[in-house]
Amino acid sequence: MHKNLLSTLFLCCCLLFISACSDDNKVIRLTMAHTLDSRHVTHQAMEYMAERLAYYSDNQMEIVIYPAAQLGTERELIELLQIGSLSMTKVSSSPLEGFVPQMKVFGVPYLFNDSEHFWKVLNSQLGQKLLDGLAVARLKGLGYYDAGSRSFYTTDAAIRTPDDLIGSKIRVVTSPMAIATVQSLGGAATPIAWGELYSALQQGVVDGAENNPPSYYLSRHYEIAKYYTLDEHTFVPDIVVASQKVWQQLTTQQQHWLKLAMQDSVTYQRSLWQSASEQALQAVVDAGVEVIYPDKQVFQEKVAPFHASFKGTPIAAQIAAIKAMQEAL
Structure with a gap:
């Protein structure tokens, strides 16, 4: 305070x-x-x-x-x-x-297929509506x-499948959607302030975290968390x-x-x-980080029940609109 x-x-x-x-x-x-x-x-x-x-x-x-x-x-x-x-x-x-609860839609895992799909949504009427909704x-x-896509990085063992997340304490932002995403994949979501994360990784308070490549690199988290799994679970x-x-x-x-x-x-x-x-990915590889390119389909299948849980909610309509834009590409 x-x-x-x-x-x-x-x-x-x-x-x-x-x-x-x-x-x-x-x-x-x-x-x-x-x-x-x-x-x-x-x-x-x-x-x-x-x-x-x-x-x-x-x-x-x-x-x-x-x-x-x-x-x-x-x-x-x-x-x-x-x-x-x-x-x-x-x-x-x-x-x-x-x-603004409607912002939760960006936290839905594996909603965007790629960067092209992501930016089509942001530049659409839906993207503008989400901005206007902040009023x-x-x-x-x-x-x-x-801000690219968010992927997992860990200290002691690589994440290759969702099963590798079971029992792992993963730092997330203070967001219900981020917490639910990690939990749906089997991990133990642990909200920690960004500024405290380096020491939390160092001291074993958490086993890993998730973020985009530039943030992973500039924070120097790669010095402790030597495994970076490009599962790209969210585009936030x-x-x-x-x-x-x-x-x-x-x-x-x-x-x-x-x-x-x-x-x-x-x-x-x-x-x-x-x-x-x-440049960030190349820099962490040069520093000894193992970058893993997993089969994303098994991660997508793991979060299917999480997607189904939105049925009948306002987010369900947003999800449907976003998926329709992908089909139109």
Whole structure:
């Protein structure tokens, strides 16, 4: 609580997320925070968004970015958006589940066949509807970043089939869907904060975790967890979210500039992501990691009962719409 209080006070007292509109010489300053390392390509994409916003606004607007969880966890950052003490953040869709239940659809395992299918959905009316649905939580969805697919990595034994997960403690984000996914595959889901995961792996608190290649590499988790199984059980997007309170204080022109900067940032981030993933995989292989390419079908069959459990729920309609887009490819 002490850390949370300090972060909030710091934001409220020291960061002017929007300048006084009565003074034409003032710059509209938006504060943005996230939990990733500043070396991450997604941080680079946010820096590019700041550059583009300055360009479009002729330096009338700027974005100040605070990386590496300086201002709190993803959930804490979302809460700061809700009260207007933070302008924007980049979060995984997973923590948004607790604020907007429809976001749970992204946590359904083996729902997307590949990256092409995934991005077809994000760029569709359904993808936009999911962004717009954040309004019920006093949030403004601005766009999606590529976060690739999530796969398992472990310390003592490789995961080649779902049976290898039985009895294994796997770190997950604090998300009902992430927990249920690991449990449906036979593992013991263990929510742990990202910043605490390295030591948790080192001390044997958990036997493994799951994430995309760049995060696995940049976190240096590969130093301890030497087995990386590319089962690609979920494609969970990163989402750039703004405070609805801050958004509504912007003029229509300022909102337009920010939308343009966001679009440019998305294009840039996607261009960086593929090469970053390939480089990360090669780097961990060079460091002695065994990369496993399992038979995904046996994993898909294992989660079939989990899929069936959504029958009759709002998520079932979303699942059907997403599968229909795959058939149309």
